[in-house]
Amino acid sequence: MKLEHTLICSRCEREESVEGTPGVCPECGAPLLARYPLDRVGARWKPKDLAGRGWDMWRYREVMPVAREEEPISLGEGGTPLLEFEPLAREAGVAKLLVKEEGLNPTGSFKARGMSAAVTRAAAGGAKGFVTPSAGNAAGALSAYGARAGIPVRVYMPADTPPVIIAECRALGANVRLIDGLITDCGVEARAFAADSGYFDVSTLREPYRVEGKKTMGYELCEQLGWRIPDAILYPTGGGTGIIGMWKAFAELEALGWIEAGRRPRMYVVQSAGCAPIVRAWEAGAESADRWVGAETLAAGLRVPAALGDFLILRALRESGGAAVAVTDTELMRASRRLRHHGLPACPEGGATLAGLHAFRAEEHIGPEDRVVLFNTGAWLKYLV
Ligand SMILES: Cc1ncc(COP(=O)(O)O)c(C=O)c1O
The missing domain is CATH 3.40.50.1100 (Rossmann fold)
Incomplete structure (x- = not known):
């Protein structure tokens, strides 16, 4: 079975074998990331080739870690809706507000x-x-x-x-x-x-392929927007694979020639004030994040005191011209209720992105002309007690 990608260390750039079950870089312990021969792939693979393929994440299989003849282990993941909320855009004072509804994935989350x-x-x-x-x-x-x-x-x-x-x-x-x-x-x-x-x-970033699955959120988003990119993406960030994966997707899409060169979205991290190691590092201008002591938040997915990929998250923020903000549990729960009252069963983490949008607007990181995408990463029903 021939795999087209190689594995490269995200810190020391050492190349690792794709054979067996690769973990982290054996030299420096940093996450390994998959690299595809994008020049070659881009020469023979175009957006029109997606026509007729299943509306799930494996439609992008040329840039996924599978061999040509291989059947992935799939439950129909991906292919989630991108929904527009005009009243919420007006409230936040942005040109467009879209929510990628990841709660509709198998097992109710991204x-x-x-x-x-x-x-x-x-x-x-x-x-x-x-x-x-x-x-x-x-x-x-x-x-x-x-x-x-x-x-x-x-x-x-x-x-x-x-x-x-x-x-x-x-x-x-x-x-x-x-x-x-x-x-x-x-x-x-x-x-x-x-x-x-x-x-x-299979811990976050201790093996190279969860990021590959998560990056399809970026591919899908661009496809749903007609291969145009939004201005800003707000992501509820814990371990960070979502944001790292999407930033990788935009670089790959640019290399494939599927999106305009030099125009990638600004990436924004939203964390809970009760556990905000990335926000604290961002505000200090640091390249990595110290462990957060006493982490506490109702948004379970954001209760990650230390992330192995901290430097990759912070790099994505810097390279994209984004920022990071912390919102309180009261703000994120209120915002998740606000989304639900517009018909979107948002989890607390999804609510955090709407609360974050208001904070970024107040600080003028995000402007009135911006087309913004929030990620509702999970289904509300999973949080019922
Ligand atoms: C619903 C939800 N949102 C966001 C996150 C954080 O995701 P990431 O690890 O990609 O930063 C998690 C992680 O557990 C989660 O369950």
């Missing part, structure tokens, strides 16, 4: 995209089991894709993860371990278990 790609590669590479620490949604997604692949799954989550998500993982057959602590504590347990058992560790 994590499905990343897990479909990661499980596809690791299953082909011979993984005998999967393990991940998770704030919740990644565990739900891994449980589903592991089951789809017929490979056992163990997940470590904070004990106060939304109960619906815990029930979902169990219902999908995963071995669920609840930890009195944060996702970082879960990570320690998951890595120890992986070392003992030989299960493959």
Whole structure:
């Protein structure tokens, strides 16, 4: 089976083999990222070639980590709606407000995209089991894709993860371990278990392919806009694979010649005031983020005190001319209610992006002419108690 991409370390640029189940760079421990021969791919692959393909994330398979003849482990992820909310645009004072509704993915969150790609590669590479620490949604997604692949799954989550998500993982057959602590504590347990058992560790950015699944949000968004890009993208940021993946997508789309050169969107990070390591690093002008002590927020997916890809998130903000802001739990819950009252079942993390938009408008990072895209990363129903 021939894979077209290579794996390159995001820090030291060392090339790693795609064989088996690659993890992080063995030299410096930084995330590995997939690199495709985009000149060659772009010469033979054009937007019109997408016509007639399924409306899911594998329609972009030429820039995905699968061999030509390979069937991905899929549950129909991607192909989510991009919805316009005129009243909310007027309220925020922007030209256009669109929401990418990721809650409609299998298992109700954008994590499905990343897990479909990661499980596809690791299953082909011979993984005998999967393990991940998770704030919740990644565990739900891994449980589903592991089951789809017929490979056992163990997940470590904070004990106060939304109960619906815990029930979902169990219902999908995963071995669920609840930890009195944060996702970082879960990570320690998951890595120890992986070392003992030989299960493959699918933690955020500790393997190269979840980013590849997440990047399809950027491809899809551009396709839905007729291969034009919006001015600003607001993303509720925890571990950061979404923002890193989309920034990678825009670079690839430019290299393919599918979007206008030199005109990529500005990327904006929104975090919760109770756990905002990236915002703090951004404000200090730092290139990496210190661990956040005492992380606490109702937006479970944003309760990530330390991110392995912190320097990649901050790089995307700098390169794109974006910014980062923290909103309080009261603001993000109120904004998620606001979205729901317009018919969008937004999760707290999705609400954070609307609250963030108001903050960025107030600080004039985002202007009245801007066409803005918010990401509702998960379904409201998963947060019911
Ligand atoms: C609903 C939701 N939104 C956002 C995030 C943060 O995503 P990322 O790790 O891509 O920054 C998570 C992560 O758990 C999540 O579950």
